[in-house]
Amino acid sequence: MHMDEDRAWIAFASRDRDADGRFVVAVRSTGIYCRPSCPARRPARDKVAFYKDAADAKAAGYRSCRRCHPDAVARDATAVARAAAMLARDGAVPLDRLAQAVGYAPHHFHRLFKRATGVTPAAYARALRSGRAIAALAAENSVTEAIYAAGHDAPSRFYAADAPRLGMSPSAWRHGGRGETIRWTMIATGMGPLLFATTARGPCRIALGEDGAALAARFPAATIRPGDAVLHDLAERVVTLAECPARSDLPPDIRATAFQEAIWQALRTIPPGTPCRHAERAASAGGAD
């Protein structure tokens, strides 16, 4: 078996939920195997064996733990990934239909999805639609066309849900950030470097896998400036608030969408008047210097 057993042991010893689905831990004295996050007391290291999955542990003669249900891990992750794919394909699907489609009770599935991704199925669907609307802004001929292309029934939905995430008017966005000054910083996250960019109005781009160059390419008509320590501290704080238990056995695109959405949600929990407004002031003050 190819597995870094030292790292596996550290994950098991710290009950790391992120490791669930990556391997199982079998305890020789009890004949039971567990998911890495099992709440049960930890045996001595020389009493455990690591297997890549439940099937391997079973083949070696172990039974599944009744406390942590290691066999359910893969099934849960598959259900969450299938539901996320369904939301991407069909737009907002009501919870009961979504849960039924993947074979779970609605309430249970809601909790499971939230625990696995850090956001609810409805928030996940909103994040996808928001992403589509923003992508359409640059691609379609007008703001109105973009709104309908993204799947909104009415412009009012777009202005309530997506437009506040632009950090500028939809028209300025369509025109490469014309007239805007954008400050940006990079934050290290559990999912890699994250771009956090804001105008004087508020954040305009929060994206994994993008950087200052990507920002400049997206907004060729804007003035792009590196952010100061105030902006960096704010971004770091928001990202820490959002640091969600997104499970590593989910596809990276699902985790990225959910994580970015969790960051937008965390931004809303920051009381207006304090750090968020600081960033806005810093951005506008910076625009003048």
Ligand SMILES: [Zn+2]
């Ligand atoms: Zn267990």
